[in-house]
């Protein structure tokens with residue numbers, strides 16, 4: 001066992017056999033311990049997003065937020081496993097610089113064994129680059145970071161701590177910035193199915209879809225384009241049944 005644990009983070013075994021961590025600051029795990037850290041990353045983020053990216057020669061991803069780096073590393077794993085040739089660029093903000101530094105000591109699943117050089121470069125320099133892969137971890141506030149980009153991202157992994165714990169990364173105003181940063185045919189993935197979150201996305205012209213399957217709890221996909229493979233959430237019907245509920249707003253936090 002490595003010495004990753006400190007006064008704010010404790011490594012925890014999740015049900016697929018991969019480790020996640022518990023944050024004493026946010027009082028929340030970094031992943032669903034039931035779905036499993038690696039499994040959750042693959043089925044709620046990487047697989048549904050890449051299903052929509054079949055013919056792209058280059059794929060640019062916004063990974064909100066880096067945390068333990070599972071979504072970034074699972075993306076590289078999936079890309080290699082499937083011999084994809086598209087160029088990958090991943091941009092990931094993370095407020096907790098000491099967490100990123102400590103990831104050299106994290107016990108990652110064996111699927112990430114080939115990525116030690118990447119994990120080391122990101123934890124020491126916040127950047128990794130090779131022929132087909134560019135990754136930058138921005139050590140700072142995601143709200144500020146996403147405003148730098150316009151029409152840039154094919155994929156957004158929306159994987160902040162929960163809306164009740166970290167609402168600033170789930171508001172209508174936040175998703176307005178995401179809406180500007182994502183391409184018109186881009187796909188946003190998130191584990192959250194909260195109506196307040198879906199509404200905040202809907203109010204920014206995203207269509208909402210259910211991401212469901214065997215062995216994981218239902219999740220959400222959002223896109224300004226039509227995603228034919230997924231069940232559309234009938235937001236107008238849900239709005240008419242939940243008139244008292246409004247989207248999360250910056251002013252109410």
Ligand SMILES: C[S@@+](CC[C@H](N)C(=O)[O-])C[C@H]1O[C@@H](n2cnc3c(N)ncnc32)[C@H](O)[C@@H]1O
Nearest residue numbers: 065067068069070071094095096141142159161
């Ligand atoms: C649920 S974890 C992300 C898990 C990550 N996707 C993974 O696969 O390991 C949420 C992360 O958001 C970070 N965070 C919280 N508020 C932030 C902000 N305003 N800007 C950037 N990062 C933030 C936390 O430090 C934490 O690492």
